[in-house]
Amino acid sequence: MSVKFGDRKSVYEVEEGITLAPKFDQNGLIPVITTSAKTGEVLMHGYMNKEALQLSIQNKEAYYWSRSRNALWHKGVTSGLTQKIQSIRIDDDQDTIWLIVDVEGSGASCHVGYRSCFYRSIILDNENNVELKFEEDKKLFDPEIVYKGQENPTKL
Numbered sequence: 001m002s003v004k005f006g007d008r009k010s011v012y013e014v015e016e017g018i019t020l021a022p023k024f025d026q027n028g029l030i031p032v033i034t035t036s037a038k039t040g041e042v043l044m045h046g047y048m049n050k051e052a053l054q055l056s057i058q059n060k061e062a063y064y065w066s067r068s069r070n071a072l073w074h075k076g077v078t079s080g081l082t083q084k085i086q087s088i089r090i091d092d093d094q095d096t097i098w099l100i101v102d103v104e105g106s107g108a109s110c111h112v113g114y115r116s117c118f119y120r121s122i123i124l125d126n127e128n129n130v131e132l133k134f135e136e137d138k139k140l141f142d143p144e145i146v147y148k149g150q151e152n153p154t155k156l
Contacts, residue, residue, distance in 0.1 A: 002054055002058075003053075003054040003057045003058055005020055005022055005050070006019035006020060007019075007021060008021045008023065008094075009021075014093060014094050020090065020094070021094055022050075022053060022090065022094050022097070023093065023094050023095040024049070024050065025095075028049050028050065029047040029048065029049055029065055029067075030047065030048050030049075030053065030095060030096065030097055031045065031046075031047055031095075031096050032046045032047060032048050032064065032096070032097040032098070032099060033045055033096065033097070033098050033099070034046065034083065034098075034099040034100075034101055034109065035098070035100055035101070036100075036101065036102075036103070037086040037100045037101060037102050041115075041116055042116060043083075043101070043109035043110075043115070043116045043117065044109050044110065044116070044117040044118075045117070046064040046065075047064060047065050047067060048064055048065055048097060049065040049072075051072060052064055052065050052072055052073075053097065055072075055074075056085060056088065056099070057088060060084065060085045061074065061075070061076075061082055061083060061084060061085060062074075062075040062076075062082075062083035062085060062099055063075065075109075076103075076104060076105070078146070078147065079108075079141070079146045079147070080104060080146075081103055081104060081105045081106065081107075081108055081109060081141075082103070082104040082105070083099065083101040083102070083103055083109065084101060084103075084104060085099055085100070085101055086100045086101060086102060087099075087100040105141075106140040106141050107140060108139070108140035108141055111143060111147070112139070112143060113139030113140060113141050113142060113143050113146075114136045114139055114140065115136060115140055116136065118135075119134060119135055119136040120132040120133060120134055120135060121133045121135055
């Protein structure tokens with residue numbers, strides 16, 4: 001059984017109603033912000049297509065659409081870092097999803113090995129030079145071991 005989405009009939013229904021009618025972009029994607037249920041920290045930003053959102057709702061685990069691989073991605077299948085969904089929210093005009101998750105395994109959500117994909121801050125020094133400052137000082141897993149023999153989860 002597939003989760004069915006409603007039609008976007010009126011602004012009132014989209015913003016004040018109880019019908020789920022997500023607005024996917026011209027590529028069939030909707031942005032997703034994922035946070036930790038334990039800490040509230042932003043873990044990652046990704047995208048879902050219709051199938052990924054349906055599977056996430058049905059299975060209570062996070063599925064995304066990988067733009068780099070052009071494929072459906074069940075988060076954690078390879079790494080063991082599955083995201084168990086505690087809550088799924090949608091914004092006022094239903095064009096952004098917010099997942100609140102518990103992460104299995106080491107608790108990392110970033111394919112680089114850090115807890116969060118947002119492990120660096122942008123710093124501007126007194127001479128207007130920009131650099132990145134690491135906010136996380138240790139990786140929770142070694143990506144070379146976890147993804148050994150597989151294509152890198154992301155392509156540049």
